[in-house]
Amino acid sequence: MALTPPAGDPAPIAEPILLGIYRNIYATRRFELTCIELYRQGHIRGYLHPYLGEEAVAAGACAALRPDDYIVSTHRGHGHCISKGADLSLMMAEITGKATGYCRGRGGSMHISSKQVNNLGANGIVGGGIPIAAGAAMGIMVRQTDQVVVAFFSDGASNNGVFAESLNMAGIFRLPVIFMLENNHYAVSTPIECATGCCDLAGRGPAYGVPGICVDGNDAVAVYHETLRAAGRARRGEGPTLIEAKTFRHGGHHVNDPGLYMDPQALAEWKARDPLTLMKQVIADPSKTRIIETEVESELEAAVAFALRSPEPDVAEFIAGIPEH
Amino acid sequence: MVEMMYREALRRALDEEMQRDPLVFLMGETIAERGGSYKVTEGLWQKYGSRRVIDTPIAEASFTGMAVGAALVGCRPVVEILFVDFAMLVMDQIVNQAAKIEFISGGQGKVPMVLRTQGGAGNGLAAQHSQSLEALFYHIPGLKLVMPATPADACGLLKSAIRDDDPVIFIEHKLLYMTRGPVPEEEFLIPLGKAEIKRPGRDATLITYSHMTLKCLEAAAFLEKEGIRVEVIDLRTLAPLDTETLLDSVRRTGRAVVVHEACKRGGVGGDIAAMLMEQAYDDLDGPVLRIAGRNTPIPYNLKIERACVPSVEEIVAGVLSIL
Numbered sequence: 226m227a228l229t230p231p232a233g234d235p236a237p238i239a240e241p242i243l244l245g246i247y248r249n250i251y252a253t254r255r256f257e258l259t260c261i262e263l264y265r266q267g268h269i270r271g272y273l274h275p276y277l278g279e280e281a282v283a284a285g286a287c288a289a290l291r292p293d294d295y296i297v298s299t300h301r302g303h304g305h306c307i308s309k310g311a312d313l314s315l316m317m318a319e320i321t322g323k324a325t326g327y328c329r330g331r332g333g334s335m336h337i338s339s340k341q342v343n344n345l346g347a348n349g350i351v352g353g354g355i356p357i358a359a360g361a362a363m364g365i366m367v368r369q370t371d372q373v374v375v376a377f378f379s380d381g382a383s384n385n386g387v388f389a390e391s392l393n394m395a396g397i398f399r400l401p402v403i404f405m406l407e408n409n410h411y412a413v414s415t416p417i418e419c420a421t422g423c424c425d426l427a428g429r430g431p432a433y434g435v436p437g438i439c440v441d442g443n444d445a446v447a448v449y450h451e452t453l454r455a456a457g458r459a460r461r462g463e464g465p466t467l468i469e470a471k472t473f474r475h476g477g478h479h480v481n482d483p484g485l486y487m488d489p490q491a492l493a494e495w496k497a498r499d500p501l502t503l504m505k506q507v508i509a510d511p512s513k514t515r516i517i518e519t520e521v522e523s524e525l526e527a528a529v530a531f532a533l534r535s536p537e538p539d540v541a542e543f544i545a546g547i548p549e550h
Numbered sequence: 551m552v553e554m555m556y557r558e559a560l561r562r563a564l565d566e567e568m569q570r571d572p573l574v575f576l577m578g579e580t581i582a583e584r585g586g587s588y589k590v591t592e593g594l595w596q597k598y599g600s601r602r603v604i605d606t607p608i609a610e611a612s613f614t615g616m617a618v619g620a621a622l623v624g625c626r627p628v629v630e631i632l633f634v635d636f637a638m639l640v641m642d643q644i645v646n647q648a649a650k651i652e653f654i655s656g657g658q659g660k661v662p663m664v665l666r667t668q669g670g671a672g673n674g675l676a677a678q679h680s681q682s683l684e685a686l687f688y689h690i691p692g693l694k695l696v697m698p699a700t701p702a703d704a705c706g707l708l709k710s711a712i713r714d715d716d717p718v719i720f721i722e723h724k725l726l727y728m729t730r731g732p733v734p735e736e737e738f739l740i741p742l743g744k745a746e747i748k749r750p751g752r753d754a755t756l757i758t759y760s761h762m763t764l765k766c767l768e769a770a771a772f773l774e775k776e777g778i779r780v781e782v783i784d785l786r787t788l789a790p791l792d793t794e795t796l797l798d799s800v801r802r803t804g805r806a807v808v809v810h811e812a813c814k815r816g817g818v819g820g821d822i823a824a825m826l827m828e829q830a831y832d833d834l835d836g837p838v839l840r841i842a843g844r845n846t847p848i849p850y851n852l853k854i855e856r857a858c859v860p861s862v863e864e865i866v867a868g869v870l871s872i873l
């Protein structure tokens with residue numbers, strides 16, 4: 226099967242959708258920077274993998290979804306959760322380990338999930354979510370609805386066996402799943418060229434009978450168009466799509482990784498194409514983006530205040546729920 | 551003796567064995583130039599090169615299987631799996647392949663590989679990065695299982711594990727890497743299958759391993775002040791189990807408590823307690839007690855994470871309850 230040809234001139238996007246995309250990119254950017262601050266202050270522990278620089282992938286993809294569609298997320302999952310419509314306060318409470326958080330303080334950043342917005346969950350196991358996404362799509366097939374699932378994962382996960390097996394099965398059963406491969410060019414410190422002999426990751430789709438598309442992951446509008454097209458195919462029963470969205474982390478793998486191994490020239494080039502700036506240019510009306518920014522800032526301020534004043538899980542209650550044997 | 555960190559002692563063992571035997575090689579994620587997540591392999595790639603210190607993609611099941619294959623043709627691979635939680639991805643290659651090959655080939659095939667990995671709670675890494683899963687390996691005939699608590703044991707046991715002709719699962723603890731202890735200056739080996747009495751005593755036997763050894767020693771020091779002398783046995787190797795040292799101690803003390811971080815249900819402690827009951831019933835002055843992790847996934851929040859793992863206070867209270 227040949228790679229799917231470019232979409233041609235897509236229809237213009239309605240303004241509320243564009244503004245929604247900008248909101249999610251901006252909210253994710255500010256949310257991540259706030260988390261880093263809270264981590265430094267000791268309010269967040271464990272692993273924290275910022276989505277800085279990659280915000281356009283989740284924002285563009287989720288804008289093409291309906292509220293009843295599902296997503297499956299990764300260890301770098303805040304952006305997916307925000308873009309699917311999650312509540313910043315409940316997210317922040319979870320990430321600071323509070324009883325009021327989405328997962329009652331049990332999951333934290335790496336395991337955030339929200340039934341409310343059909344986010345089936347972030348994952349601490351690289352690649353662990355890919356078959357779960359295909360399985361959710363199988364559930365949709367059995368239930369005979371026209372929902373779709375987007376599986377977010379990155380280049381590192383695409384070298385794990387679960388990727389090949391899931392892609393193959395999604396192809397057989399024509400499952401309504403979109404494999405959103407966020408190619409940020411690194412798995413921790415390993416550049417993608419050192420982890421595979423073939424860096425054309427979209428090309429892995431056709432090998433399994435699944436159309437493969439490569440898109441600029443810093444261009445939220447492009448991601449939106451491709452996701453919308455793939456979702457349309459999925460809803461019509463035409464099966465899965467692999468979308469490789471090329472992007473780049475703005476920093477290290479996690480909050481304590483300075484990322485010194487990253488190619489400085491590539492980093493500078495990608496930063497010059499910051500998804501936030503690009504989307505601002507699309508909207509091209511500073512008064513509109515400013516309103517969104519003000520709204521997000523107050524939402525975020527409220528989220529931090531909520532998280533910090535929320536109680537921690539009660540130890541006695543937690544223990545009482547555990548079987549003695 | 552020289553003072554060194556647990557992770558440095560592990561590195562020394564790898565270095566000495568790689569120096570000694572050109573068939574020893576390392577495989578894992580970001581272990582080469584970057585020296586691994588816990589810095590155990592730091593400097594080895596620079597010293598031994600890319601042919602013997604190999605960075606892999608995130609493909610645990612297959613690179614572990616590749617270690618099995620390389621071992622079958624005479625190499626001594628040491629595979630690093632970042633977290634024991636991820637070792638669940640390689641269970642076919644370990645349980646159905648590595649552990650079985652010598653047996654099903656009638657002794658023709660040998661799998662002299664080591665799988666180094668790391669477990670335990672305590673760093674807020676939540677349910678998929680904090681587990682203690684040794685019981686799963688303990689259950690499988692054909693595997694050896696080592697869980698050192700001190701730098702010296704880490705060094706001497708890893709060297710023996712590499713020289714051993716059977717597959718060895720070698721589980722480190724994330725809270726131990728930065729701990730320090732004395733290690734002999736000259737080269738030394740510690741045989742697999744030998745427990746060590748880390749503190750002698752006569753009133754009760756505390757049987758433990760890995761990070762809990764430190765907590766048991768703390769509990770024993772506290773009890774000493776109350777005039778209670780507890781013997782602390784560090785198993786070091788769980789399979790094969792040094793039943794002789796355990797039985798000998800319990801025959802002297804008449805009381806035993808098994809302490810581990812892993813969930814109590816289906817844990818190694820239950821098996822050890824049953825063994826003592828079967829083989830030393832007449833010497834026991836009471837039932838063997840288990841103090842173990844709670845039967846729950848490990849949560850993210852610090853307070854409830856702490857509540858999952860036995861504390862020094864719980865160990866002290868447990869000993870007092872059976873005296």
Ligand SMILES: Cc1ncc(C[n+]2csc(CCOP(=O)(O)OP(=O)(O)O)c2C)c(N)n1
Pocket residue numbers: 299300301349350351352378379380381382383409411412413478579608610632636639
């Ligand atoms: C099965 C498994 N192996 C290894 C790890 C450790 N680990 C966590 S994130 C990561 C890199 C993942 O790279 P990629 O899939 O590209 O995701 P990115 O971090 O770029 O978003 C690794 C190796 C893990 N969590 N799970």
Ligand SMILES: [Mg+2]
Pocket residue numbers: 379380381407408409410411412413
């Ligand atoms: Mg990546």
